[in-house]
Amino acid sequence: MALTHEVSLYREKGNKDPVILAYVEETLRSSQARLANRTTLTPQIDLEAYQCRAVVDWIDIHFELARRTQYWHLNDRIEKLTSRKEYPEALDLGEGKTATRYKLRVQEPDLEAVRKVLSDVESVYGFVAPATISGIEISIDFYPAEPSEEARARLHGVLVRHFYPTTRVLTGNLKWPRFMPGIVDKTDYTVSRNESDSSLDIGDRMTPGMDRPALYDSTYYVGERDDPRACWRIQNKVLDGQNKAIGTWDKLPEDKKRVRIEVTLGHDGCREIGLIKFSDLETLQITRMQKGFFQFMKPTFAIVRPGGALPGSAAVKRKIEEYRRERFLNAGVLGLQIREDAKEELRALHLPGIKRWHRTRGGKMPPKARTGVGAYGTMIAYEDLARVVERALAGLQRRVRKEMGV
Numbered sequence: 001m002a003l004t005h006e007v008s009l010y011r012e013k014g015n016k017d018p019v020i021l022a023y024v025e026e027t028l029r030s031s032q033a034r035l036a037n038r039t040t041l042t043p044q045i046d047l048e049a050y051q052c053r054a055v056v057d058w059i060d061i062h063f064e065l066a067r068r069t070q071y072w073h074l075n076d077r078i079e080k081l082t083s084r085k086e087y088p089e090a091l092d093l094g095e096g097k098t099a100t101r102y103k104l105r106v107q108e109p110d111l112e113a114v115r116k117v118l119s120d121v122e123s124v125y126g127f128v129a130p131a132t133i134s135g136i137e138i139s140i141d142f143y144p145a146e147p148s149e150e151a152r153a154r155l156h157g158v159l160v161r162h163f164y165p166t167t168r169v170l171t172g173n174l175k176w177p178r179f180m181p182g183i184v185d186k187t188d189y190t191v192s193r194n195e196s197d198s199s200l201d202i203g204d205r206m207t208p209g210m211d212r213p214a215l216y217d218s219t220y221y222v223g224e225r226d227d228p229r230a231c232w233r234i235q236n237k238v239l240d241g242q243n244k245a246i247g248t249w250d251k252l253p254e255d256k257k258r259v260r261i262e263v264t265l266g267h268d269g270c271r272e273i274g275l276i277k278f279s280d281l282e283t284l285q286i287t288r289m290q291k292g293f294f295q296f297m298k299p300t301f302a303i304v305r306p307g308g309a310l311p312g313s314a315a316v317k318r319k320i321e322e323y324r325r326e327r328f329l330n331a332g333v334l335g336l337q338i339r340e341d342a343k344e345e346l347r348a349l350h351l352p353g354i355k356r357w358h359r360t361r362g363g364k365m366p367p368k369a370r371t372g373v374g375a376y377g378t379m380i381a382y383e384d385l386a387r388v389v390e391r392a393l394a395g396l397q398r399r400v401r402k403e404m405g406v
Contacts (some may be wrong), residue, residue, distance in 0.1 A: 005041065008020060016133075023040050071102065137261055163295075168229075183215065190332070192210035
């Protein structure tokens with residue numbers, strides 16, 4: 001009989017109106033050695049009950065003119081073509097407030113219109129080189145077929161627990177999963193740290209007692225803001241047109257509210273996916289972004305059976321798996337990866353002492369278990385969610401190519 005685990009999803013730090021997200025634990029049927037005698041947790045959610053669409057939120061375009069001009073002349077030309085004010089940013093402002101190098105950020109771009117703008121500007125001022133792209137933000141929106149806060153809360157809970165854009169995002173603690181507003185601080189990390197004491201820090205990272213699950217009305221972040229490669233946000237989007245400077249926003253109607261995951265690619269991230277020149281959008285393989293930027297995984301857990309050479313060893317192993325399960329339910333697969341990384345640090349810290357212990361007793365240290373030490377450890381792909389994301393990215397790829405005239 002399959003075990004069921006329940007997670008209470010809270011909206012705010014007052015812990016009001018929780019939504020329950022259930023997980024079913026099932027034994028894996030796999031021939032892979034790394035997955036033998038293991039179970040996995042699957043969220044009880046109907047992903048087909050959400051409409052999924054990928055969009056380009058904004059794009060940063062750089063161009064250098066053959067002769068200097070003031071930014072408002074460029075804006076006038078853009079407005080005549082698009083009926084929108086875009087305000088190009090001068091990067092080498094000089095005499096008479098003129099410049100040759102500009103950055104143009106286009107929100108919710110119609111790429112066909114952008115192509116016409118660049119062609120028009122080039123025909124008047126000339127380009128020293130083809131226009132390039134220095135940043136782009138791509139989002140995937142999930143709209144409940146039957147709009148409700150509960151449906152959005154449940155999906156938000158699933159996304160933040162299964163999002164796994166490779167371990168490259170865990171190279172520094174400022175990149176770690178966090179959410180704001182938090183439960184305790186303005187920004188809470190899902191896995192706590194003790195940076196004043198490195199030995200205690202390893203213990204905190206391995207035990208789930210101080211974890212802080214992301215609130216479903218918060219914005220969940222992975223990666224460092226303005227990272228030259230990438231950073232991500234997952235949010236329950238109920239507002240639009242926010243202007244924090246003057247404190248204004250628009251409340252979305254129920255059918256427009258959605259859960260969104262977005263990735264912001266900086267200069268390095270754009271180059272990584274082959275996006276250098278604006279014309280590269282014609283052949284950009286957006287679907288290939290899934291593995292590095294929109295990947296979702298499920299955890300697995302060892303089945304511990306009674307027996308073993310040492311008394312109590314099975315009980316210890318079961319407790320370890322309980323900790324791992326609790327960590328996942330609190331902080332997701334990234335939180336679980338943080339725990340695995342801490343375990344390796346702890347092993348390295350105590351390795352010299354362990355070797356001495358074996359030498360003094362004339363024994364050999366047992367070899368390190370190699371099962372599950374690959375790129376994804378003992379995690380497996382969340383295939384149902386992967387298919388939904390793949391369809392959304394494929395739809396965006398078709399739209400982009402059409403707008404680019406392909």
